Amino acid sequence: xxxxxxxxxxxxxxxxxxxxxxxxxxxxxxxxxxxxxxxxxxxxxxxxxxxxxxxxxxxxxxxxxxxxxxxxxxxxxxxxxxxxxxxxxxxxxxxxxxxxxxxxxxxxxxxxxxxxxxxxxxxxxxxxxxxxxxxxxxxxxxxxxxxxxxxxxxxxxxxxxxxxxxxxxxxxxxxxxxxxxxxxxxxxxxxxxxxxxxxxxxxxxxxxxxxxxxxxxxxxxxxxxxxxxxxxxxxxxxxxxxxxxxxxxxxxxxxxxxxxxxxxxxxxxxxxxxxxxxxxxxxxxxxxxxxxxxxxxxxxxxxxxxxxxxxxxxxxxxxxxxxxxxxxxxxxxxxxxxxxxxxxxxxxxxxxxxxxxxxxxxxxxxxxxxxxxxxxxxxxxxxxxxxxxxxxxxxxxxxxxxxxxxxxxxxxxxxxxxxxxxxxxxxxxxxxxxxxxxxxxxxxxxxxxxxxxxxxxxxxxxxxxxxxxxxxxxxxxxxxxxxxxxxxxxxxxxxxxxxxxxxxxxxxxxxxxxxxxxxxxxxxxxxxxxxxxxxxxxxxxxxxxxx
Amino acid sequence: xxxxxxxxxxxxxxxxxxxxxxxxxxxxxxxxxxxxxxxxxxxxxxxxxxxxxxxxxxxxxxxxxxxxxxxxxxxxxxxxxxxxxxxxxxxxxxxxxxxxxxxxxxxxxxxxxxxxxxxxxxx
Numbered sequence: 001x002x003x004x005x006x007x008x009x010x011x012x013x014x015x016x017x018x019x020x021x022x023x024x025x026x027x028x029x030x031x032x033x034x035x036x037x038x039x040x041x042x043x044x045x046x047x048x049x050x051x052x053x054x055x056x057x058x059x060x061x062x063x064x065x066x067x068x069x070x071x072x073x074x075x076x077x078x079x080x081x082x083x084x085x086x087x088x089x090x091x092x093x094x095x096x097x098x099x100x101x102x103x104x105x106x107x108x109x110x111x112x113x114x115x116x117x118x119x120x121x122x123x124x125x126x127x128x129x130x131x132x133x134x135x136x137x138x139x140x141x142x143x144x145x146x147x148x149x150x151x152x153x154x155x156x157x158x159x160x161x162x163x164x165x166x167x168x169x170x171x172x173x174x175x176x177x178x179x180x181x182x183x184x185x186x187x188x189x190x191x192x193x194x195x196x197x198x199x200x201x202x203x204x205x206x207x208x209x210x211x212x213x214x215x216x217x218x219x220x221x222x223x224x225x226x227x228x229x230x231x232x233x234x235x236x237x238x239x240x241x242x243x244x245x246x247x248x249x250x251x252x253x254x255x256x257x258x259x260x261x262x263x264x265x266x267x268x269x270x271x272x273x274x275x276x277x278x279x280x281x282x283x284x285x286x287x288x289x290x291x292x293x294x295x296x297x298x299x300x301x302x303x304x305x306x307x308x309x310x311x312x313x314x315x316x317x318x319x320x321x322x323x324x325x326x327x328x329x330x331x332x333x334x335x336x337x338x339x340x341x342x343x344x345x346x347x348x349x350x351x352x353x354x355x356x357x358x359x360x361x362x363x364x365x366x367x368x369x370x371x372x373x374x375x376x377x378x379x380x381x382x383x384x385x386x387x388x389x390x391x392x393x394x395x396x397x398x399x400x401x402x403x404x405x406x407x408x409x410x411x412x413x414x415x416x417x418x419x420x421x422x423x424x425x426x427x428x429x430x431x432x433x434x435x436x437x438x439x440x441x442x443x444x445x446x447x448x449x450x451x452x453x454x455x456x457x458x459x460x461x462x463x464x465x466x467x468x469x470x471x472x473x474x475x476x477x478x479x480x481x482x483x484x485x486x487x488x489x490x491x492x493x494x495x496x497x498x499x500x501x502x503x504x505x506x507x508x509x510x511x512x513x514x515x516x517x518x519x520x521x522x523x524x525x526x527x528x529x530x531x532x533x534x535x536x537x538x539x540x541x542x543x544x545x546x547x
Numbered sequence: 548x549x550x551x552x553x554x555x556x557x558x559x560x561x562x563x564x565x566x567x568x569x570x571x572x573x574x575x576x577x578x579x580x581x582x583x584x585x586x587x588x589x590x591x592x593x594x595x596x597x598x599x600x601x602x603x604x605x606x607x608x609x610x611x612x613x614x615x616x617x618x619x620x621x622x623x624x625x626x627x628x629x630x631x632x633x634x635x636x637x638x639x640x641x642x643x644x645x646x647x648x649x650x651x652x653x654x655x656x657x658x659x660x661x662x663x664x665x666x667x668x669x670x
Contacts, residue, residue, distance in 0.1 A: 042662070043658065044666060047664070341655065370657070372652070373632050377631055380627055390550075397652055397653075
């Protein structure tokens with residue numbers, strides 16, 4: 001019997017494992033994938049970007065996506081659409097493959113409903129905790145997980161308990177100074193983007209070696225602050241810590257209002273097994289966590305575990321926004337400087353986090369990823385005509401050598417609504433005969449409205465910078481790697497699944513600590529907040545439970 | 548579709564066929580794509596009378612007319628996709644021979660390069 005059994009090993013799971021193991025709890029982590037270490041990763045575009053190697057084969061495990069088309073809800077399995085919502089099923093989860101653009105939420109994000117006018121059709125709710133309650137844990141992530149950067153002023157700068165980041169900023173590409181100059185000319189405050197990447201070594205983790213292949217790839221130096229490199233590898237040899245890989249959790253078994261055991265498939269032995277523990281922590285990623293609860297039906301929980309209030313799966317959110325792309329060539333800066341690879345731009349614009357009486361968002365500025373196959377594929381069409389031969393060769397050569405694509409990635413709130421949720425349908429099962437998650441997706445029109453306001457501001461900025469061929473892409477389609485919500489926390493057990501400490505209202509010994517708890521997502525990537533909240537929950541468990 | 552030019556290699560030189568044969572034999576290759584690649588090639592040969600010994604212009608004409616059909620457009624897109632994979636993937640996948648793709652497009656690969664295909668772990 002374990003004290004604590006944790007389902008998943010990513011950013012929501014690992015702070016719990018790390019803290020509770022250090023505190024002497026007997027901890028087991030169940031991860032459905034393999035254990036890759038620094039030496040196992042490479043910059044192989046085929047393996048990490050173009051095949052499902054570190055995510056399930058979609059013909060074996062998939063999602064069913066429901067979209068509103070021609071007046072009705074249309075279901076498409078993801079093995080048909082290739083729209084993959086899995087993001088990294090190995091130890092450390094998707095954090096292995098993140099780019100690590102880290103931003104804190106703003107204090108007002110914790111009480112959006114009180115701060116702004118209600119929006120029709122949006123289920124906005126205040127958080128049951130304040131920014132001040134989470135702040136010490138944001139700081140802890142900077143130190144323990146590792147964030148590099150330098151605090152830069154902007155009008156909505158979040159209050160900080162420490163003066164600056166524990167790691168200095170990473171080395172910057174020469175274009176950063178052009179961006180700063182342009183921003184200043186326009187009265188914009190450029191922010192040095194905090195990154196979950198070490199700029200100097202710490203213990204067994206080396207500093208960043210500027211490989212130029214960061215996002216989507218595992219890190220070979222340990223600099224990227226994945227849950228694995230930053231947390232799990234530090235406790236892996238502790239006697240009271242067990243990591244079970246290839247362990248695919250299917251459901252929990254509950255006895256009345258507490259979880260007795262978790263059932264999983266040992267994928268190597270091809271056997272169904274169970275594990276008993278005093279406490280269970282679920283952190284399999286927003287969509288899969290909802291699915292596991294919904295598939296865990298019992299006499300006491302006929303709608304799925306912790307779901308007598310019928311809130312599980314509801315109010316799934318993503319990050320809204322999109323991207324404005326542009327080309328930079330030698331008219332803006334010296335071509336040799338422009339073509340310097342590996343160094344980061346690390347600039348964000350956060351002046352538009354609030355726009356008059358509205359919630360706005362942020363823009364991260366970065367070069368397009370280096371991936372040659374992806375970039376070559378991007379130029380293969382000209383006016384809907386497929387190019388090949390010399391014509392295509394010339395375009396690829398130019399894209400690789402004569403210019404660089406600069407992206408302004410826009411993040412704004414994805415409004416939670418009644419038509420964005422996870423459910424299960426017994427007619428659609430994976431190869432393990434478990435119903436897959438059905439994801440109904442609906443983007444509130446307000447998402448695109450704000451996204452377009454931000455995109456237009458980015459276009460002004462890019463024009464001033466001298467960029468060419470500026471195009472904006474603000475769509476109602478969610479980014480599959482930025483998922484949260486579905487298992488909301490809140491004070492009212494009728495309207496939320498979890499209490500303020502992320503313990504299920506209806507279950508005595510179940511916590512959920514991935515991004516599912518978030519009632520609203522802020523206008524930034526979620527990972528820093530997921531890490532911070534998980535450290536907060538770990539402190540609560542340490543205080544409240546002793547075995 | 549990928550003839551040799553003054554500066555760039557032909558599909559034959561960068562081993563596009565060898566690449567495709569190799570990756571298509573792995574479990575990770577999309578099975579719908581494999582079906583499409585075979586079916587499209589069959590239609591191109593049978594219904595469009597495509598032959599390798601036709602002149603460049605004749606072949607171009609046939610491919611452009613094939614492109615007008617639904618399957619033709621899909622097939623050509625997939626063929627291009629996998630040819631570009633052959634051109635720019637690591638030579639361990641049997642394409643990009645002697646890094647000819649990287650060299651002719653002045654591309655620098657990321658380090659570390661893969662020692663084993665398909666992201667398998669080094670044991």
